[in-house]
Amino acid sequence: MFNRLQYISQGNTIEEQLYNIHKALDHGCDWIQMRFKNTTPEEAFTLAEAVKILCKEYLATFIINDNVELAKKVDADGVHLGLNDMKIEEARTILGDDKIIGGTANTIEDVLQRINENCNYIGLGPFQFTETKANLSPILGLQGYHSITEILKSNAFEIPIYAIGGITLENIDDLMETGIHGIAISGLITQSNNPSELINELNEKLYVSI
Ligand SMILES: Cc1ncc(COP(=O)(O)OP(=O)(O)O)c(N)n1
C-alpha cells in the first residue's frame, strides 16, 4: 500500500531544496516528490543524485516531478506527470513496470483517462487555492472529491487518489471521509516551524482508520 502522505518539495536553489527535503525526511515524511522548477538540467541532476541518496538513507520513496529521463538516470522510484507532461504510456516504456508513475487529474474525465493509462496513483486537485502552483485548474473543494470518489466507488475503481492543493491540517478528516487514499502537501510542511508535531498529527489523521 502506498504512503498516505506525499511531500512535494519546494525551493529555488539546490541548497533550499535539500534543506526542505532533509527537514521533511528528518521529521517523518517517507514519500518525497522532487519538484524543482525553473532550473537547469545540470542542477536538476545534481539535486536528484543527492535526494536519491537521502531517500535511500531514510527508506523513503523518491518520485521526480515531470522529468522521466532524469528519473531513469538516477533510478528514482518513479515520476509524477501532469496532463501536459510526457504521456504515461511513453513514460512506462522508458521506466518499465516496476516504477511508480503518478498522473494529475482535475476532473472525473481526467481521472478515467488516468485509469485507462494505467497510472499507479492519481494526484487530484486543486482542493483549494494555493500559491505553490501557477495556472491552477478550477478549484474542486470537498464536494468535488465526494462526487468523483462516488463515481469511482460505484464502478469499483480502486486506484489510489491523492488530494492536492492548499491542504491544511484542518482539511484532513473531511478529505479522508471522501474515500481518497491520501494527500500531497508542499507549503504547509515547508513553512512549518514545528515539522515533527505537524507530520505526526498529519500521519495520525491519515492512518487513524487503519
Ligand atoms: C501528487 C501530485 N499531484 C499533482 C501534481 C501536479 O502535477 P502537474 O499538473 O504536472 O503540475 P506541476 O507539479 O508539474 O507544476 C503533482 N506535482 N503531484
Ligand SMILES: Cc1nc(C(=O)O)sc1CCOP(=O)(O)O
Ligand atoms: C503541485 C500542485 N499541483 C496542484 C494541482 O492542483 O494539480 S496544486 C499543487 C501545489 C501543492 O502545494 P501546496 O500544498 O503548497 O498547496
Ligand SMILES: [Mg+2]
Ligand atoms: Mg508537471
